[in-house]
Amino acid sequence: MAMIVPLPKSVRDLLDKNTHLGLQLDKYVQSWDEELFSKPGDDTGKLSERVQKPTVELIARKSRTEPPGLNYAGLFARWQAVAAARGAMTFKAKTVGPLTLHLARASALENAGICLHPIYGFVYLPGTGLKGMARAFAETVWLPTQTDQKKAWQQIEDVFGWAPNPDRVKQIRDPHHPAEVRHDPSDPRTEITASSGQIVFLDAWPEKWTPLVVDILNNHHFSYYQNQEPPGDWDSPRPVYFLAVSAGHTFCFALAKRRADVPDQLLQLATEWLVGALEYEGAGAKTASGYGSFKLTETPKLFSSDNIDKTWKGALAKQKRAEFACTLELVTPAFLAGPLQKEEDCELRPATLRGMLRWWWRTMHAAHVDAATLYRMESAIWGDTNSCGAVRVTVEPLDNVKPVLFDKNKVRDENKLPAPPNKRTTQGLNYFTFGMDDMRRENGQRQRYQRYYIMPGAKWRVTMRVRPKIYEIKNDKGIVIEKWDLSVSDVLPQAQAALWLLCYYGGVGSKSRKGFGCFDVPAELSSWNLEKCKEVAAKFRKACNRSTQKGCDAPTLETMISGEELPVGWKNVWWILDRIGAAAQAFAQQYAKNPQKLALGLPRNVRGRFNLGEHVAKTNRHASPLIFHVGRQNGNYVVRCVGFPSPELPADRTRKASQNFLTQAIQTITANLKSAFSNSQGAAMQPARFPTGQPGQSPGAGARPTSAPAPSLPTLKSGDEVEVTIVEDPKGKGRLFAKHEPTGLVGNIIDPNNVPDKTIGAKIRVFIHLINMKQKQIQFKAKK
Numbered sequence: 001m002a003m004i005v006p007l008p009k010s011v012r013d014l015l016d017k018n019t020h021l022g023l024q025l026d027k028y029v030q031s032w033d034e035e036l037f038s039k040p041g042d043d044t045g046k047l048s049e050r051v052q053k054p055t056v057e058l059i060a061r062k063s064r065t066e067p068p069g070l071n072y073a074g075l076f077a078r079w080q081a082v083a084a085a086r087g088a089m090t091f092k093a094k095t096v097g098p099l100t101l102h103l104a105r106a107s108a109l110e111n112a113g114i115c116l117h118p119i120y121g122f123v124y125l126p127g128t129g130l131k132g133m134a135r136a137f138a139e140t141v142w143l144p145t146q147t148d149q150k151k152a153w154q155q156i157e158d159v160f161g162w163a164p165n166p167d168r169v170k171q172i173r174d175p176h177h178p179a180e181v182r183h184d185p186s187d188p189r190t191e192i193t194a195s196s197g198q199i200v201f202l203d204a205w206p207e208k209w210t211p212l213v214v215d216i217l218n219n220h221h222f223s224y225y226q227n228q229e230p231p232g233d234w235d236s237p238r239p240v241y242f243l244a245v246s247a248g249h250t251f252c253f254a255l256a257k258r259r260a261d262v263p264d265q266l267l268q269l270a271t272e273w274l275v276g277a278l279e280y281e282g283a284g285a286k287t288a289s290g291y292g293s294f295k296l297t298e299t300p301k302l303f304s305s306d307n308i309d310k311t312w313k314g315a316l317a318k319q320k321r322a323e324f325a326c327t328l329e330l331v332t333p334a335f336l337a338g339p340l341q342k343e344e345d346c347e348l349r350p351a352t353l354r355g356m357l358r359w360w361w362r363t364m365h366a367a368h369v370d371a372a373t374l375y376r377m378e379s380a381i382w383g384d385t386n387s388c389g390a391v392r393v394t395v396e397p398l399d400n401v402k403p404v405l406f407d408k409n410k411v412r413d414e415n416k417l418p419a420p421p422n423k424r425t426t427q428g429l430n431y432f433t434f435g436m437d438d439m440r441r442e443n444g445q446r447q448r449y450q451r452y453y454i455m456p457g458a459k460w461r462v463t464m465r466v467r468p469k470i471y472e473i474k475n476d477k478g479i480v481i482e483k484w485d486l487s488v489s490d491v492l493p494q495a496q497a498a499l500w501l502l503c504y505y506g507g508v509g510s511k512s513r514k515g516f517g518c519f520d521v522p523a524e525l526s527s528w529n530l531e532k533c534k535e536v537a538a539k540f541r542k543a544c545n546r547s548t549q550k551g552c553d554a555p556t557l558e559t560m561i562s563g564e565e566l567p568v569g570w571k572n573v574w575w576i577l578d579r580i581g582a583a584a585q586a587f588a589q590q591y592a593k594n595p596q597k598l599a600l601g602l603p604r605n606v607r608g609r610f611n612l613g614e615h616v617a618k619t620n621r622h623a624s625p626l627i628f629h630v631g632r633q634n635g636n637y638v639v640r641c642v643g644f645p646s647p648e649l650p651a652d653r654t655r656k657a658s659q660n661f662l663t664q665a666i667q668t669i670t671a672n673l674k675s676a677f678s679n680s681q682g683a684a685m686q687p688a689r690f691p692t693g694q695p696g697q698s699p700g701a702g703a704r705p706t707s708a709p710a711p712s713l714p715t716l717k718s719g720d721e722v723e724v725t726i727v728e729d730p731k732g733k734g735r736l737f738a739k740h741e742p743t744g745l746v747g748n749i750i751d752p753n754n755v756p757d758k759t760i761g762a763k764i765r766v767f768i769h770l771i772n773m774k775q776k777q778i779q780f781k782a783k784k
Helices: 021-026 052-062 072-085 127-145 149-160 166-173 222-227 264-281 305-317 350-365 371-382 408-414 428-432 488-505 530-543 573-589 595-600 614-619 656-677
Strands: 089-095 187-191 199-201 213-219 238-244 250-257 294-298 322-329 391-397 437-442 445-450 459-466 469-474 480-486 566-568 626-633 636-643 721-727 737-740 745-748 763-772 777-782
Touching (some): 052 238, 089 264, 127 199, 127 264, 149 264, 199 264, 250 264, 264 294, 264 305, 350 371, 350 391, 350 530, 391 488, 408 428, 488 626, 488 636, 573 656, 595 656
Parallel strands (some): 745 777
Antiparallel strands (some): 089 250, 322 459, 469 480, 566 636, 626 636, 721 737, 721 763, 737 745
8 A cells, every 4th residue: 555644745745854743643644545546547545544553653663763953951951940940849750661641632543642742742741631640649549548638628729729610519518528618818708719729730751852662452352342242252353553651761740839938738748649649540541551650760859758658558448449469470481562573562561461351350250241231340340441440450570571582493492392293293382382483475475473472480560459439330321320339349359359360270462372471370369269259259249239140152250161280290381381282282183174173263274064153153263262271389380271161162052062072172181181291201301491582584573585586566456356375364363364376465355254265275266455566465355
């Protein structure tokens, strides 16, 4: 696609001179495709739907270096001079995790923006936002801990001001609220209906020019969140790309008195509230997902950290907040990644952990409530697009977590993994790491694609901070017709139970269902078990006044099949993962040409009749219903395997058919593993080796061709009928791809349900839907 900015050519010719990131993001987005014509002879082009990711990537690249001629150091010196002239209280704080803000502001892109200075284009935190978060902390955390509520509320109003709005009228009329009518001290008979705040919150500037990074959130259950359909494992993720500031960047904050006669106590209180909000609640957007956390690096004057600690502990005691912290340690390698899938974003992101916690949380309730009720309960705990959730999750690495490039051959050789029994059998490790290190043909060239992983032993400090919440039921008009208060003691056990389930049965990152990305159960959750998780789930449904219903078609703990726990005396985790992959492959080979193999998940190239459920029939996708986990117990490894029977594999609302098949699979695989683990293999008893791979074509990196360039491309256009060969999805995501042999171009088929033969290697006739010869991009449309 030839993307251009939809502006006159005379303007476009000048855009290369633009260095303002805000203008680039808001006004000069390449969103028009010249090569897509609505009809022959029409040269107006078409607005492209593939705009957001390339745009935020462009902004991130441009932000890596300070624009020439900007002199940010000089600008920042002027900011410091202004703050000093105002007698401002200043301090510095560093981002502990990612920071993003103003995602929902008016922009050409959806939820992709970030707050950039309107004149100079650097990222900053507006004073209005800082004032708002400081007030929220003062009202919800600090105020409940004060003995003299009326005096405390007056101090809040003195700092932030007040106005005769409906909220204030309601507060004064509420006998349980400390707000009162304010009078003029010099004339007690005169009411003061409005007043400006006595403390000024200045914009917070970064200490130096701060680059931006591309971040991503994946909506794995779009139809569930939009239409309240069951959150099944057949949904395809919908990524949303946006801009953020990474951890480790310092911002400078300043607060000043509006007048010289303002008491020092108000400035001190305002500073404590702002610092408390930055450290405990987070700044900007997506704070519930761990964004916006700060840590003080320079303490302000008139500031007492003891006061903030006392306030927070008081809020915990008053049950206005609750807190749980633990250390997570990796047991198996984790293929973690952000939007780039490079070394720099191979890290445990708060959004990744939070997403997995949501998945395991749903398993506690899906058997007892319908999809609509499950969605409302989940929104109360974890949040939705309309309101923040009750649980905030932050993640902080405890040591230097260094990613390693995965090289399957080096891992095999240096750990002396056993060879497959025959040529038809893949190495067990390779079978379960498909897509993490393989060769792909892109743009007519074979290139090596490798992912990075984090080694076992990496540790993160995870903190969950919980606030009270209201469970609401609304009618079709959006009016609340029923609501129930949820205390922090109702909410916190939900997050703890989800974390225990994740650490005991699951994992994070790519291949997490194959035994990768597993955590050890933290000591703080050692007393938990499956029954306790079910108990706290039942208590929560009771707190929401929800009686047991029919349930919905999603994975549930009530139908989960648990295999025998297998203790392993081996020391080499690669050997364990390799044997798990080999055992799973051996079972799958028993159904090599049997359509019943589809019960292990889709997509699979198996012919024959198999009664897929309606959702899977539409998406041709279903995650593996088997989940393997490698944990630790009494200092040794232990292997667990659980299965979640699906109502779609095959179509059966009772899940009996899936349950019978998965039970057989777990029993067979467990017996195979038990036999393998009973042998004291020499290399298996040695500590695992984690060799550093040699870069080939890691995701997003420059290509290193291993063959000659493709021949010149023939002339093709949209609508041409061509013969193509069905090939594997280059990224291993289960989509249907085809290759046009004469050009070597590979692209997806946009309507895979209309393809009669999806077998890899099958030759079919299709139409070209889109093609761009210059960028070597192509899409196909099936013949109906």
